[in-house]
Amino acid sequence: MDAPQQYSADVTSVTAARRMVAGRLAGLVDESLVETAALLTCELAQNAVRHAGSAFTVAVSARAGSVRIEVADAGPAFPRLDAGRARGGKGLVLVDALSTRWGVREVDAGKVVWFELGVAPPGA
Numbered sequence: 530m531d532a533p534q535q536y537s538a539d540v541t542s543v544t545a546a547r548r549m550v551a552g553r554l555a556g557l558v559d560e561s562l563v564e565t566a567a568l569l570t571c572e573l574a575q576n577a578v579r580h581a582g583s584a585f586t587v588a589v590s591a592r593a594g595s596v597r598i599e600v601a602d603a604g605p606a607f608p609r610l611d612a613g614r615a616r617g618g619k620g621l622v623l624v625d626a627l628s629t630r631w632g633v634r635e636v637d638a639g640k641v642v643w644f645e646l647g648v649a650p651p652g653a
Contacts, residue, residue: 533586533601536574543574546587550598553589558596558648565627566646570598572620573642577602581639595629596646603639 534549536542551567558566570587577585581604590597610621624631624644631644 531589533588533599535586536584538578538582538584540575540578542585543571543578546574546585546600547571549587550589554591554596557591558646562596562646562648566596566598569624569627569644569646570600572623573598573600573644576600576608576620576642577604580604580606580608583639591648594647596648597643598645599641599643601636601639601641605639607633607635607640608642 531553534546536546547567547570550570551563554563554566574585574587577583577600581602583603585600585602588599588601590599608621610625621631627646628644629647631642633640633642
């Protein structure tokens with residue numbers, strides 16, 4: 530896993546995190562999966578800023594057959610998958626629908642929300 534990249538609790542950091550993930554994965558996996566990873570990172574980063582109100586870190590790991598993205602924040606509350614919400618709250622629905630698997634774990638300073646994507650090499 531690459532060293533986690535740190536971001537401030539600001540909405541502009543969400544875009545920066547998305548770009549970082551896309552940049553790290555470009556050329557390693559198919560472009561459609563780069564876009565999916567960037568989109569899901571954006572959703573988790575938005576949750577960190579909006580719900581945890583904290584700075585966050587993003588770590589990227591790419592290995593044969595999978596990509597794993599971890600977004601850590603200082604918020605104590607675990608996210609909930611709520612497909613029935615009319616407005617907002619769709620980030621985890623997307624993560625659940627588009628990732629191979631995802632989860633959350635508690636850490637000393639808050640939590641880490643992660644997702645994995647099954648991947649094929651570019652052009653495969």
